Amino acid sequence: MSKRPCCGGGLQAAALHSAERGLDWLNLFVANIQTGFGPFIAVYLTTQGWTQTAIGFALSLGTVTAMASQVPAGALVDATSRKSLVAMLSILVFSASALIFALSPVPLFVYLAEMLHGFSSCTLGPAIAAMSLALAGRTTLGLRLGRNVRYASIGNGVGAALLGACGYLISNQAVFFLTAALTLPALATLKPLSRLDAPAARREIRETAQRQSVAHVLANSRLLIFAACATLFQLANAAMLPLASVALTKRAGGIASLLIAACVVLPQVMVALLSPLMGRIAETRGRRIVLLLGFLMLPLRGLLFAVLANPELVVLVQALDGIAATSFGIMVPLVAADVAGRSGHFNLALGFIGFAIGIGATLGTTLAGWIADRFGDPTAFAGMAAIGAAATLLVWCAMPETRPEPG
Amino acid sequence: MTRGRANPPHGVVLGMLLTLWVVNAWAADAPAPASPAAAPAAAAPAPPPQQPAAQPSPPENLESLAPDAAVAILGKKVRDASGHDMGPVVDVVVSGDGHPVAAVIDFGGFLGVGTRKIAVDWSLLQFKPVDRDAPVVLALDRAMVQAAPEYKPTVQLPVQIVGPPPAAKDPGPTDQK
Numbered sequence: 326m327s328k329r330p331c332c333g334g335g336l337q338a339a340a341l342h343s344a345e346r347g348l349d350w351l352n353l354f355v356a357n358i359q360t361g362f363g364p365f366i367a368v369y370l371t372t373q374g375w376t377q378t379a380i381g382f383a384l385s386l387g388t389v390t391a392m393a394s395q396v397p398a399g400a401l402v403d404a405t406s407r408k409s410l411v412a413m414l415s416i417l418v419f420s421a422s423a424l425i426f427a428l429s430p431v432p433l434f435v436y437l438a439e440m441l442h443g444f445s446s447c448t449l450g451p452a453i454a455a456m457s458l459a460l461a462g463r464t465t466l467g468l469r470l471g472r473n474v475r476y477a478s479i480g481n482g483v484g485a486a487l488l489g490a491c492g493y494l495i496s497n498q499a500v501f502f503l504t505a506a507l508t509l510p511a512l513a514t515l516k517p518l519s520r521l522d523a524p525a526a527r528r529e530i531r532e533t534a535q536r537q538s539v540a541h542v543l544a545n546s547r548l549l550i551f552a553a554c555a556t557l558f559q560l561a562n563a564a565m566l567p568l569a570s571v572a573l574t575k576r577a578g579g580i581a582s583l584l585i586a587a588c589v590v591l592p593q594v595m596v597a598l599l600s601p602l603m604g605r606i607a608e609t610r611g612r613r614i615v616l617l618l619g620f621l622m623l624p625l626r627g628l629l630f631a632v633l634a635n636p637e638l639v640v641l642v643q644a645l646d647g648i649a650a651t652s653f654g655i656m657v658p659l660v661a662a663d664v665a666g667r668s669g670h671f672n673l674a675l676g677f678i679g680f681a682i683g684i685g686a687t688l689g690t691t692l693a694g695w696i697a698d699r700f701g702d703p704t705a706f707a708g709m710a711a712i713g714a715a716a717t718l719l720v721w722c723a724m725p726e727t728r729p730e731p732g
Numbered sequence: 733m734t735r736g737r738a739n740p741p742h743g744v745v746l747g748m749l750l751t752l753w754v755v756n757a758w759a760a761d762a763p764a765p766a767s768p769a770a771a772p773a774a775a776a777p778a779p780p781p782q783q784p785a786a787q788p789s790p791p792e793n794l795e796s797l798a799p800d801a802a803v804a805i806l807g808k809k810v811r812d813a814s815g816h817d818m819g820p821v822v823d824v825v826v827s828g829d830g831h832p833v834a835a836v837i838d839f840g841g842f843l844g845v846g847t848r849k850i851a852v853d854w855s856l857l858q859f860k861p862v863d864r865d866a867p868v869v870l871a872l873d874r875a876m877v878q879a880a881p882e883y884k885p886t887v888q889l890p891v892q893i894v895g896p897p898p899a900a901k902d903p904g905p906t907d908q909k
C-alpha cells in the first residue's frame with residue numbers, strides 16, 4: 326500500500342486499511358449472494374412445477390440480459406464517479422431479485438428478476454474492479470486483485486455450503502430468503518469504501534487519468550488479443566465441469582452428489598490458497614507467466630478428463646481448475662487495468678472482455694454438448710483440450726507483457 | 733452523478749418491494765398460468781376460476797377429485813426402490829392413444845450442477861397421492877438407472893427410456909418414439 330498520491334484514493338492510512346478490509350469482505354459477501362443465483366434456480370423452479378422449456382427460457386433471458394449489458398453497464402460505471410453507490414444499488418437489486426424468487430415465482434416476475442440480476446451483475450463487477458484500482462493504484466493492483474479473488478472463492482465455498490444446507494434442511498424457497506439476507510452484510514462493507522467517493526479522493530483519481538476516446542480504447546491491439554485469448558479459454562472451459570459432473574453421475578453410485586460437491590469446492594479451496602501468491606507473481610514476474618500457467622491447465626484438464634475413469638481421480642483433476650480459475654480471475658481485471666486503467670474507460674474495457682467471455686462460454690457449452698451427444702464424452706473432452714491448447718498457443722505467441730513499467 | 737445526496741434512496745427501493753408484494757397478492761387471485769401437464773388417465777379439470785359477479789356460470793360437467801385420490805407429479809420427488817431421492821419429475825411422455833409411456837426425471841447433481849434427464853418406463857412407477865412431497869416411487873434401484881443415456885427428444889431419432897429389468901426374456905431398454 327504505497328503512499329504516493331496516485332494510489333489509495335488519497336485516503337489516510339487508517340481509512341485506507343478499513344477500506345481494504347471492506348473490499349475484502351465485499352468480495353466475500355457478493356460471492357455468497359451470487360451462489361444463490363446459479364444453477365440452483367433451475368432446481369427451485371422445477372420444484373415449483375415449471376416445465377423445462379420455461380426454465381430454459383427464463384435462464385436464457387438472464388444470460389442474454391447479462392451479455393447485452395456488459396458493455397453498456399461498463400460505460401455506465403465509467404460515467405459515474407461514485408462507484409460505491411453503484412455497488413450499493415446493484416446489491417439492493419440483487420436483494421429484490423432474490424425476494425421475487427422467494428415470494429412470487431410466476432413467469433413475469435421471474436423474467437423480471439432474471440433481467441434485474443443479469444444487469445446488476447454487470448454493474449457490480451466493474452464497480453468492484455474500479456474500487457480495487459482506486460485503492461491499489463497500478464503498481465500493486467495485482468496484489469489487490471489476488472486478495473479479491475481469494476475472498477471471492479471463500480465466499481463461493483461458504484455460500485455453497487450455507488445455501489446447500491439451507492435448501493436441504495429447510496426448503497428451496499428459504500434459500501432465496503437467505504440470499505436476500507446476505508445482502509445486508511454486503512451493504513455494510515460498503516461504508517468504509519464510500520470514502521473513496523469523496524470529492525477529494527475523486528480529484529486525485531481524475532488527476533492521474535489520461536482520457537482517451539472509446540474507439541481508441543477498444544481498438545487497442547493488446548485488449549483485442551487478450552479478449553480473443555479469454556474467449557478461447559471459456560470456449561474450452563465452460564462445459565468441462567458440467568460434463569465431468571454428468572459423467573460422475575453415470576459412474577459413481579450413491580456418493581455422486583458428494584463427489585460433485587467436492588468437484589465444485591476443491592477448486593475454490595485452491596483459489597483461496599493460491600491467489601495472493603499469483604497476484605504477487607503477476608506484479609514481480611509479469612503477467613505472461615501467470616497467464617500461461619493458467620491457460621496450460623486447460624488442455625491438461627481436458628486430457629485427464631478424457632482418459633480417467635475413476636471418479637475419485639476426476640475430483641483431483643479439479644485441482645487444476647483451481648489454478649486456472651485463480652489465474653483467470655486475477656488476469657482479466659488486471660490486463661484491463663493495464664490497457665485501459667487511466668483512459669477513463671476502464672470499465673468499458675472490462676465489460677468488453679466480459680462480453681467476449683460470455684460469447685465464448687455460450688458457444689463452448691453448446692459445442693461441447695453437441696460433440697458429447699454425437700461422439701461421446703471422451704471425444705468432447707479431447708476437443709476441449711485441443712481448444713485449450715490453441716488458446717495457450719495464442720497467449721504464448723501473441724499476448725504481450727502488459728505490466729506497466731516501474732516509475 | 734448527482735452531488736450533495738449523501739444517502740441512497742432507501743424509500744424508493746422499499747416502495748418498489750411493497751408494490752411487488754401487492755401485485756403478487758393480486759396475481760395470486762388470478763388463475764395460475766403453469767398448470768400440471770401430467771394427469772392420470774381420467775381427465776382432471778382444474779377448479780373453476782374465481783369469477784366476478786354477472787359472469788357466465790361454470791361448466792356443468794365438473795368432476796371432483798378427493799385430495800388423497802390423485803396428485804400432481806411435475807416437480808415432485810421420485811424415490812427409488814431403496815428410498816433414495818432420485819430427483820424431480822420434469823416431464824411426462826404420452827402416446828397418441830392417450831396413455832403415459834414414460835416419465836422424465838431430472839437425476840443426480842449437487843445444487844443443480846451435473847443433473848441429467850432420464851426417461852423411465854411408466855410401468856415402473858407407483859404413485860402414492862398421500863405423500864405430497866415424494867409421491868412417485870420407482871421400482872428400480874438408483875444403480876440400475878444411473879448409467880442410462882440422457883433423454884433428448886429429437887424429431888427423427890427415437891429416444892431411449894429405461895424399461896423393466898431383463899427378467900426371463902425381456903430385453904432391457906425399450907426403444908420408443
